[in-house]
Amino acid sequence: MKKELTILGIETSCDETAASLLKIKNCKLKIMTNIVSSQVKIHAQYGGVVPEVAARKHAENIIGVLENALNNQKSILQIDAIAVTNGPGLITSLLVGVEAAKTLAFLGRKPLIPVNHLIGHIYANFIGKEIIELESQKRIDQRKSIFFPAICLVVSGGHTELILMKDFEKFKKIGQSLDDAAGECFDKVAKILGLGYPGGPKIANEATKIKNKKIENIDFPRPMINSDDFNFSFSGLKTAVLYKTQELDKLKTKKFIPIICKEVQQAIIDVLITKTVKAAKRFKAKSIILGGGVAANQELRKQFTKVVKEKLFNSYLFLPDPSLCTDNAAMIAAAGYFKLKKISQKDWFKKFDWRKIKIDPNLEI
């Protein structure tokens, strides 16, 4: 394989139109450009993502975003491969990114790598670090991995999943949310409280207004925290908040918003940490890997760091840079690189032929 590679990533699975150029040199993944055009302000008016509107905005934005991402390259010909999210996500949104990617791959005669969005969230952790080199060096020396098996917790707006990662490119889902995802719970609770969209950052911000530890009178459930599996359920938590706001009158609810937010955030964190630690112990994980928009939550990061130090002291904790937790295309390019790396260069075109790419809105790991 070439010593230096440049991969163009494209991501349009939900409401961010994103493109990124990633350079890979000496096993290090370096971001050259990372353009994200967010539609948040548009969807905030509706209290959530409207698929029709999202797709139309992607179509309007994609060329400009690609132009900016390719800024420092003379042409698409200088790029080695293109990686694009082909699921899971909103079908009409995915379609815009995939069609743009196919057009570029066809015109530039480039391999086109389909990427699972959730795996992209996991690989966001490997950008800008020496991990790949470290890992392969150790293997040569000791014939064993220093980071794998890993337990990955992907917490986004649409998914909460625990994934066992036995090695690069070896993933197995071991648990998932049976109803709402953690991010969805943040978003729905914020809607109930009238805080706007997206809910995660708004709730996190309200929660910082409460400094004391004791949360008077407001006590929400931690659904499935002790269940004997690795699944989650967050819809009951959202309903508990709804009942609480009905119990308190409007004026009182307003007064209690920071307390409610702190308790909801803590309930979500407690469940996520408990289940992840349990999975890490069960599978003797050498590392814990977080990804997805909810992984940008400062309190979650702080508490995970503390717990891993205290309870899993032999494990590494991977936290992506907060800007790489929410949707972006650098993580898609990174995931594309690991798929490419598995295959001999002479087979890239056959394996990653743009004609073979299929969109799957329910794509599973």
Ligand code: KG4
């Ligand atoms: O991964 P992501 O950007 O998009 C999807 O793939 O869904 O995740 C978006 C989710 C939203 O539910 C949003 O409320 C949540 O991530 N989120 C947060 C924070 N920032 C984004 N949740 C909690 N705390 C945050 N700081």
Ligand code: ZN
């Ligand atoms: Zn995402």
